[in-house]
Amino acid sequence: MSEQPIIELRGITKRFEKKLDFAGKIAKRLGAPVREEIVHAVDGVNLSIRKGEVVGLVGESGCGKSTLGRVVAGIMPPSEGTVLWRGTDVNALTGAAKKEAQLRAQMIFQDPYASLNPRMKVQDIVGEAPLVHGITTRGGFDEYVDEQIRRAGLDPAFKKRYPHQFSGGQRQRIGIARALAVKPEFIVCDEAVAALDVSIQAQILNLFMKLRAELDLTYLFISHDLGVVEHLSDRVVIMYLGRVVEQAPSEEVFARPNHPYTSSLLSSVPRIEARKRAFAVVQGEIPSPLNPPSGCHFHPRCPHATERCKVEVPKLREIAPGHFSACHLNG
Amino acid sequence: PGPAAAQTAAPTLNMAVGAPVTSLDPHFHQLSPNNAVAAMIFDRLINTDGQARMQPGLAESWTAIAPDVWEFKLRRGVRFHNGNEFTAEDVVFTFQRVPNVPNSPSSFAAFVRPIRNVEVVDSHTLRITTNGPYPLLPQDMTNLYILDRETHQGVTTEDFNAGRAAIGTGPYRMVSHRMGDRIEFERNEQYFGERPAFARVNYRMITNDSARTAALLAGDVEFIDQVPTADLARLRQDQRLAMSEVTGLRLIYLAFDHHRDDASPFVTDAEGRPIPRNPLRDLRVRRALSMAIDRQAIVDRVMEGAGTPSAQFFPPGIFSFIPDFPAQRPDAEGARRLLAEAGFPQGFRITLHGPNDRYPNDGRVIQAIGQMWTRIGVRTAVEAQPWTTFVARAGRGEFSAFLIGWGSNPEGSHPLRNLIATQDRERGWGASNRGRYSNRAIDAQLEQALREIDDARREQLLIAAQRAAFEDVAIVPLYIQTNIWAMRRNLQHASRADELTRAQDIRPR
Amino acid sequence: MSGPTLEVRNLRTHFFTRAGIVKAVDGVSFTVGRGKVLGLVGESGSGKTVTGFSIIGLVDPPGRVVEGEILYQGRNLATISEEEMRHLRGNRIAMIFQDPMMTLNPVLRVDTQMIETVLAHEKVSKDEARQRARDALGMVGIPSPDERLKSYPHQFSGGMRQRVAIAIALLHRPELIIADEPTTALDVTIQGQILAEVQKLAANTGTSLIWITHDLSVVAGLADDIAVMYAGRVVEDGPVSEVLDRPLHPYTHGLIGSVPSRNKRGEPLRQIPGMTPSLLKLPAGCAFRTRCPRADDACLAEQPLRELRPGRQARCIHPHLDEVPA
Amino acid sequence: MSDVTLPAPAAVKEETPFRRFVSEFMASKIAVGGLVVFTIIALLAIFAPWIAPQNPYDLAQLDIMDGRLEPGAVGGSGITHWLGTDDQGRDMLSGIIYGLRISLTVGVGSALIACLVGASLGLLAAYAGGRTDSVIMRLVDLQLSFPTILAALMILAFLGKGIMNVVIALVIVEWAYYARTVRGSALVERRREYIEAAQCLALPTSRILFRHLLPNCLPPLIVVGTIQIARAIALEATLSFLGLGVPITEPSLGLLIANGYEYMLSGKYWISFYPGIALLITIVSINLMGDHLRDVLNPRLKK
Amino acid sequence: MTVYLLRRISQSFLVLVAMSMIVFVGVYAVGDPVEILISPDADQMERERAIQALGLDLPLWEQYGVFVWRALHGDLGRSFVYNEPALQLILQKMPATLELAFGSMFISVLIGLPLGMYAGLKPDSAGSKVIMAGSILGFSLPTFWVGLMLIMVFAVQLGWLPSTGRGETAHFLGLQWSFLTANGLSHLVMPAINLALFKISLVIRLTRSGVRETMLMDYVKFARAKGLSPARVTFVHVFKNILIPVVTVVGLELGSTIAFSVVTESVFAWPGMGKLIIDSINVLDRPVIVAYLMIIVLMFITINLIVDLLYSALDPRVRLEGKA
Numbered sequence A: 001m002s003e004q005p006i007i008e009l010r011g012i013t014k015r016f017e018k019k020l021d022f023a024g025k026i027a028k029r030l031g032a033p034v035r036e037e038i039v040h041a042v043d044g045v046n047l048s049i050r051k052g053e054v055v056g057l058v059g060e061s062g063c064g065k066s067t068l069g070r071v072v073a074g075i076m077p078p079s080e081g082t083v084l085w086r087g088t089d090v091n092a093l094t095g096a097a098k099k100e101a102q103l104r105a106q107m108i109f110q111d112p113y114a115s116l117n118p119r120m121k122v123q124d125i126v127g128e129a130p131l132v133h134g135i136t137t138r139g140g141f142d143e144y145v146d147e148q149i150r151r152a153g154l155d156p157a158f159k160k161r162y163p164h165q166f167s168g169g170q171r172q173r174i175g176i177a178r179a180l181a182v183k184p185e186f187i188v189c190d191e192a193v194a195a196l197d198v199s200i201q202a203q204i205l206n207l208f209m210k211l212r213a214e215l216d217l218t219y220l221f222i223s224h225d226l227g228v229v230e231h232l233s234d235r236v237v238i239m240y241l242g243r244v245v246e247q248a249p250s251e252e253v254f255a256r257p258n259h260p261y262t263s264s265l266l267s268s269v270p271r272i273e274a275r276k277r278a279f280a281v282v283q284g285e286i287p288s289p290l291n292p293p294s295g296c297h298f299h300p301r302c303p304h305a306t307e308r309c310k311v312e313v314p315k316l317r318e319i320a321p322g323h324f325s326a327c328h329l330n331g
Numbered sequence B: 001p002g003p004a005a006a007q008t009a010a011p012t013l014n015m016a017v018g019a020p021v022t023s024l025d026p027h028f029h030q031l032s033p034n035n036a037v038a039a040m041i042f043d044r045l046i047n048t049d050g051q052a053r054m055q056p057g058l059a060e061s062w063t064a065i066a067p068d069v070w071e072f073k074l075r076r077g078v079r080f081h082n083g084n085e086f087t088a089e090d091v092v093f094t095f096q097r098v099p100n101v102p103n104s105p106s107s108f109a110a111f112v113r114p115i116r117n118v119e120v121v122d123s124h125t126l127r128i129t130t131n132g133p134y135p136l137l138p139q140d141m142t143n144l145y146i147l148d149r150e151t152h153q154g155v156t157t158e159d160f161n162a163g164r165a166a167i168g169t170g171p172y173r174m175v176s177h178r179m180g181d182r183i184e185f186e187r188n189e190q191y192f193g194e195r196p197a198f199a200r201v202n203y204r205m206i207t208n209d210s211a212r213t214a215a216l217l218a219g220d221v222e223f224i225d226q227v228p229t230a231d232l233a234r235l236r237q238d239q240r241l242a243m244s245e246v247t248g249l250r251l252i253y254l255a256f257d258h259h260r261d262d263a264s265p266f267v268t269d270a271e272g273r274p275i276p277r278n279p280l281r282d283l284r285v286r287r288a289l290s291m292a293i294d295r296q297a298i299v300d301r302v303m304e305g306a307g308t309p310s311a312q313f314f315p316p317g318i319f320s321f322i323p324d325f326p327a328q329r330p331d332a333e334g335a336r337r338l339l340a341e342a343g344f345p346q347g348f349r350i351t352l353h354g355p356n357d358r359y360p361n362d363g364r365v366i367q368a369i370g371q372m373w374t375r376i377g378v379r380t381a382v383e384a385q386p387w388t389t390f391v392a393r394a395g396r397g398e399f400s401a402f403l404i405g406w407g408s409n410p411e412g413s414h415p416l417r418n419l420i421a422t423q424d425r426e427r428g429w430g431a432s433n434r435g436r437y438s439n440r441a442i443d444a445q446l447e448q449a450l451r452e453i454d455d456a457r458r459e460q461l462l463i464a465a466q467r468a469a470f471e472d473v474a475i476v477p478l479y480i481q482t483n484i485w486a487m488r489r490n491l492q493h494a495s496r497a498d499e500l501t502r503a504q505d506i507r508p509r
Numbered sequence C: 001m002s003g004p005t006l007e008v009r010n011l012r013t014h015f016f017t018r019a020g021i022v023k024a025v026d027g028v029s030f031t032v033g034r035g036k037v038l039g040l041v042g043e044s045g046s047g048k049t050v051t052g053f054s055i056i057g058l059v060d061p062p063g064r065v066v067e068g069e070i071l072y073q074g075r076n077l078a079t080i081s082e083e084e085m086r087h088l089r090g091n092r093i094a095m096i097f098q099d100p101m102m103t104l105n106p107v108l109r110v111d112t113q114m115i116e117t118v119l120a121h122e123k124v125s126k127d128e129a130r131q132r133a134r135d136a137l138g139m140v141g142i143p144s145p146d147e148r149l150k151s152y153p154h155q156f157s158g159g160m161r162q163r164v165a166i167a168i169a170l171l172h173r174p175e176l177i178i179a180d181e182p183t184t185a186l187d188v189t190i191q192g193q194i195l196a197e198v199q200k201l202a203a204n205t206g207t208s209l210i211w212i213t214h215d216l217s218v219v220a221g222l223a224d225d226i227a228v229m230y231a232g233r234v235v236e237d238g239p240v241s242e243v244l245d246r247p248l249h250p251y252t253h254g255l256i257g258s259v260p261s262r263n264k265r266g267e268p269l270r271q272i273p274g275m276t277p278s279l280l281k282l283p284a285g286c287a288f289r290t291r292c293p294r295a296d297d298a299c300l301a302e303q304p305l306r307e308l309r310p311g312r313q314a315r316c317i318h319p320h321l322d323e324v325p326a
Numbered sequence D: 001m002s003d004v005t006l007p008a009p010a011a012v013k014e015e016t017p018f019r020r021f022v023s024e025f026m027a028s029k030i031a032v033g034g035l036v037v038f039t040i041i042a043l044l045a046i047f048a049p050w051i052a053p054q055n056p057y058d059l060a061q062l063d064i065m066d067g068r069l070e071p072g073a074v075g076g077s078g079i080t081h082w083l084g085t086d087d088q089g090r091d092m093l094s095g096i097i098y099g100l101r102i103s104l105t106v107g108v109g110s111a112l113i114a115c116l117v118g119a120s121l122g123l124l125a126a127y128a129g130g131r132t133d134s135v136i137m138r139l140v141d142l143q144l145s146f147p148t149i150l151a152a153l154m155i156l157a158f159l160g161k162g163i164m165n166v167v168i169a170l171v172i173v174e175w176a177y178y179a180r181t182v183r184g185s186a187l188v189e190r191r192r193e194y195i196e197a198a199q200c201l202a203l204p205t206s207r208i209l210f211r212h213l214l215p216n217c218l219p220p221l222i223v224v225g226t227i228q229i230a231r232a233i234a235l236e237a238t239l240s241f242l243g244l245g246v247p248i249t250e251p252s253l254g255l256l257i258a259n260g261y262e263y264m265l266s267g268k269y270w271i272s273f274y275p276g277i278a279l280l281i282t283i284v285s286i287n288l289m290g291d292h293l294r295d296v297l298n299p300r301l302k303k
Numbered sequence E: 001m002t003v004y005l006l007r008r009i010s011q012s013f014l015v016l017v018a019m020s021m022i023v024f025v026g027v028y029a030v031g032d033p034v035e036i037l038i039s040p041d042a043d044q045m046e047r048e049r050a051i052q053a054l055g056l057d058l059p060l061w062e063q064y065g066v067f068v069w070r071a072l073h074g075d076l077g078r079s080f081v082y083n084e085p086a087l088q089l090i091l092q093k094m095p096a097t098l099e100l101a102f103g104s105m106f107i108s109v110l111i112g113l114p115l116g117m118y119a120g121l122k123p124d125s126a127g128s129k130v131i132m133a134g135s136i137l138g139f140s141l142p143t144f145w146v147g148l149m150l151i152m153v154f155a156v157q158l159g160w161l162p163s164t165g166r167g168e169t170a171h172f173l174g175l176q177w178s179f180l181t182a183n184g185l186s187h188l189v190m191p192a193i194n195l196a197l198f199k200i201s202l203v204i205r206l207t208r209s210g211v212r213e214t215m216l217m218d219y220v221k222f223a224r225a226k227g228l229s230p231a232r233v234t235f236v237h238v239f240k241n242i243l244i245p246v247v248t249v250v251g252l253e254l255g256s257t258i259a260f261s262v263v264t265e266s267v268f269a270w271p272g273m274g275k276l277i278i279d280s281i282n283v284l285d286r287p288v289i290v291a292y293l294m295i296i297v298l299m300f301i302t303i304n305l306i307v308d309l310l311y312s313a314l315d316p317r318v319r320l321e322g323k324a
């Protein structure tokens, strides 16, 4: 692991706003109960990832994992904050440099059925971008595409087929080939194995690890399956309603979870080793991101919540070397 | 069955007309359907009979006591529907109202414009002074419906439509009116003239031709006008029905571009190249084009007989009819010869324009003419379009040749002045001379005729002027339309050359 | 205590498609005891859902149960009339579907959908039916059920909708509930909640459950027995601990082996090579043959479900009789 | 490592979406029947000059003396008029064959152009969103509440008469339907992950719009298209009925029907009946195909 | 909701302005109303007087300005032809058209919905194939042709129904309606059927595809799994879902039926707005055309709004706030 982070997020915030239009403003004047709806999908996240590292990003559905992933992959601009690529601000770039930066971070999507254009042949799905961006030429196209497909563990003989003719696992491999074909250094895997069966899941996870070793890739691995994350990542980041609540090396998190949310998450995970156990219930409903609780977002569900948790947002602090947590209980 | 029996059997007459009545105000819009309904509710000083001859109306007699002074003796004892008596003052009031109807798109003002002064001699005698000798005054008076001074002071068009003001001296009084749909009438039992046969009339407007015929066939109505020619054969065979026909006053003719000396917009040579001069200025070409047309074939085949081939404005029997001037016979050979003489042995190409929703079979007639012209070497393209767009373009003189019709007052000066005379803003001549024909000699003859009070002499002048115009092929007359009505067999109808469809003309057989 | 709640014997359900006959369920047998939870596991497409639908008689054309017996308290559901079946459905046998977002009719209020279920099987007044609905909602832990009854499904979160579906299944206190992957689409925390409810239920009411899933961890925590399906057949069954700790069939073995927590961190996961064969043309003999490390020519012959240990059956010639997975 | 390269899925032959589509389409006898009939009609239309006994558009070949002959009568020029003649002496059979040509040109032509215009605008509206979307959709509203007849009249006034202008009038009337359809499906497709993937691969916007988004919005478009072709043909007939259609010397099926309409009460049924039948067959064949297309292209009805 | 309404209103206003401008320029280009209205023997003086009387002497933009100014004061101008306020003319004709449109909508739903349901529930039966093929006939033949055929058969040959017109009317809410009298109703039947033919096909098609799609939904299967009777599944669970697209399209169709029943009205001599507008277009009676289109646009907007509201009533998932 090298010293300089390959990618660094500084104060990334992503808001989805439904602004009031002209009519809305007038209505508001007239006293109608309308307001601008703002979803803080990601709220002030700092994160740096070193070359070759696998960072797991965990959290409940809707906590902003995908949004953060999209910002990192350059699909969405952040509302605030900067994404630094080896120390340079990606948004400050223009033209070819920007495209270059864009291509260096790629994304693999959750749904192997929706993420491939059903009307394109595999070879075009994989080869279109390299051709457009001049990574390969018309002449070298076939060879290049074959190589990418083979590397993802598929038989190049099928490159003239369409996505619907493949199984979920195979489709996910096509998605991987597509991402790798533009020679990225960094890959965001957004729930890339969630839709797959355990046996196929194992195949894909193995492929990820193999590629990491071969191509020296860096991963941001988004999942809510803690088992998968535990197996794969060097470091785990846990999010709750748009904020990072805990961040630590993998073993550390699973051995000594600090944040109450992390603990409850871990306790909910069914484990094959546990037979006929009593499932625990986390208190309370998941709050709406539209209207998040004040202070620590987790306080309504937290068994240890105090008055302070309701008003003050806890800061992410280092509680052990490399272990960060945002909880007032830490003093 | 006698009239009485028929009357008790069907005291109500259901009739349908093809053109919608747009207003019950008799001075708002000069339009045949409106005039027909006005003629049921109101009266004129001078009425016209079925052959468009003048008959005493509210005036019992009229004479020119000087070249520019006419004296009218009015009928006594005539009462309006509301009981008011008709007097000379009402006529004066009417003359005053006519030019002052607000928003009128087509007013009756032209009929009172020649009048300089009206003098009420007594309650039933009038003396009208005109601007100079004006022989057409009685003719003009057949167009003006007389209102009541007391009743109609300050009334609006809407008052007429709503029925509040639809009060006249005529044979029927209006009961109800649903705009564009139907008008219901009731007989005016006090009418001074012949008593109408039906006590109630349901006057419906069915503009779609086939629907109107179907309504008659289905028995929903007993009488229709504007019988579509396509249905004539079938209706004539139907035992339950009877027809009433008369040659009308509407001439269908072709007009040419007389205006341009250089290229005419829709004429090219046989190969489609522009011709620098306008061939239609050449009399021989115009003659040839007229000669090429088989009018009888058009009348028989296209019009199903509902027309009379004609070489002039009027059918026989109308004032200023030219007696020895039969319709042109078709002569393709002669036409080709004339074209060759005029320098077009190969013919040329032309576009013939016409409306497709104005006259019966208008679109078909121009196609038939297209066939005939093409046969003498004038390759003809035919373009029919809705009247809406057609008439404005025709008026601007955009076409080279086009078909159009003209419904005349029964007096040669009327079509001559409007269609043939050189356009002249001052005199108001040539208003519908869309081909911009101009012939000073004819203009002079017309001017003379219009000052001639003596009917016989005036007729000679008009005949001479018309003859000159037709010999010069100012326009190409085709045929005069026949007006046709159809009814249940137990009815009879006194047909009218002026196309008006009125309930008082219908009686049980 | 008399016999088991449900006994399925040699069930075959085929789909007659234009491309050919899809043998989605091809000789499935298992037994669910009273008050017991049977975990039905297997790869995607192995016929779990179709088995469930076959039991309640809701296989849609072109599918059809072509053979087999479904003995529910001694009655063969495969042969009874549709009308009789309808009276059992939702009443004695209830089903919970996989996708909580799709199982409730979006245009009907929750109370409508619950009350109609009560009224379909019992002649009670509307008010009483509403009372029952409210109680059922309370039972699955939905707060303020009175208000919630008046809501539309879209006003609920996924977890709540699934709980409503469970509540509907509970309305008539059925003897058997077939739960088809009811938590696959949900979050771990919500999944935990639902599993807790279900457990409570089975314990309190004596209802039998068939829990369909491909998540072995869930089955481990919930089920008494387990049946593993592969390509339309049950390849192995037995008590949960037995099967998970000492799998006999190579497929089960591989499946358990791929679970990440059974593997060393950072090392490649053990995986079953290849992929599920198309049900349209299954290889002759053992369907797992082409992916099986132990396969040999003997596997070309059809294998019956054999009892290899007491209470343990598997469909294999070369079972893992001694090894214990890591 | 044997497990890295997966074996091929067990598919028998190379299956492209197109092939699959063709085979599914061919599975319906009714749809194939529609296709066969439509092909015959299209061939008749294309080869009209070689098939028709007469050129019904050449005034020199017509003679009003042959007008309104009954079916089977022999005209002055020696042609047997199997379906009779109209009022101009136009052979009905020839008129129908040529009329098919015009009706199809008008129907298909206007549908294609309207589709092109409408689809582009709809796509743009969906992808750009915001103000562009509002403006385009309000234009659609405006168009849908504007009377066809007035639109046709205005075009007639601006451009004069002609088949092309009828096509333009129909395009102006119809594009809005396509725009609405495409926007609807594009709004859904736009949120798919493959579009995000394309964005992530830094592909140019135009490429994403036309190569990725558009092809996936095609199925509903094709379905709307087949219906709109029929609708356009019928609309042209109505315009002709109102005197706003094609030139009278070059009648389409609609104009033939409208012309014959006046003779329907008079017993000369053939002038309107046969063109009516021809129109009926054409539209039915197009819609039989369209109906089946709708089912084939609807992914939700597939398993 | 308020925002939604406000937004709709402001957008509608823009549409109205755009529409009026298009119509002004368009009608100006089509032709000169004076040419059409004036008696052909009127001389130049008469003509100029008429042009002035109708306000056509001003430059076009000034005419438009006058129109806008008056429109803002509630005056949409007077008809050139009838010399009555255009608005009043149109409102007079409206009941006739409304009852025709609603009548035809009623017929099409009454016939189309059951047939469509049947065709959707039994897609492979012979009956449903007949229904589908038959429904094509609904939009294959031109309306005017079918209309005359109806008249020929039912009025002329069989004499069952009156051929044309509106028949007797009765007063209701201060307007004349013919559906309230037996005679009026008998007049209404044929034109309503004529107009309904296309819509019947449309409803059949929509219903069928709606049923087919809905039947595949999990919630229908779940309803069956609950042990509900087939009737309840079909008529509650399926029906309520297909009602959503049907209501939407039927609503929009209602708008276009009201606006453009021109052909049927003219074939059946039905004195409604359609006949008024075609007559007005034919004589370029601009005030009526403009006023008519204003009303139609407003009506479309209102219908759209009602459809949207209905939509949200039928489909609780749709919240108006969320819509753009």
Ligand SMILES: Nc1ncnc2c1ncn2[C@@H]1O[C@H](COP(=O)(O)OP(=O)(O)OP(=O)(O)O)[C@@H](O)[C@H]1O
Pocket: A016, A039, A040, A041, A059, A060, A061, A062, A063, A064, A065, A066, A067, A068, A224, A289
């Ligand atoms: N385009 C968008 N517009 C508005 N809100 C959005 C948008 N995308 C995401 N959100 C909201 O932002 C929040 C975070 O969404 P995100 O998809 O990042 O969550 P997630 O953690 O990936 O959830 P999951 O595990 O379900 O994928 C959610 O509340 C979501 O509703």
Ligand SMILES: Nc1ncnc2c1ncn2[C@@H]1O[C@H](COP(=O)(O)OP(=O)(O)OP(=O)(O)O)[C@@H](O)[C@H]1O
Pocket: C015, C017, C022, C023, C024, C042, C043, C044, C045, C046, C047, C048, C049, C050, C051, C060, C061, C062, C063, C214, C279, D303
């Ligand atoms: N209507 C149908 N027509 C044809 N084949 C079908 C149909 N329904 C299901 N199948 C086939 O039956 C097989 C079993 O399907 P089933 O849904 O039972 O699998 P499953 O084990 O529940 O999988 P999953 O875990 O993905 O839900 C699949 O191969 C599927 O393709």
Ligand SMILES: [Mg+2]
Pocket: A065, A066, A067, A190, A191
């Ligand atoms: Mg996500």
Ligand SMILES: [Mg+2]
Pocket: C048, C049, C050, C098, C180, C181
């Ligand atoms: Mg399943």
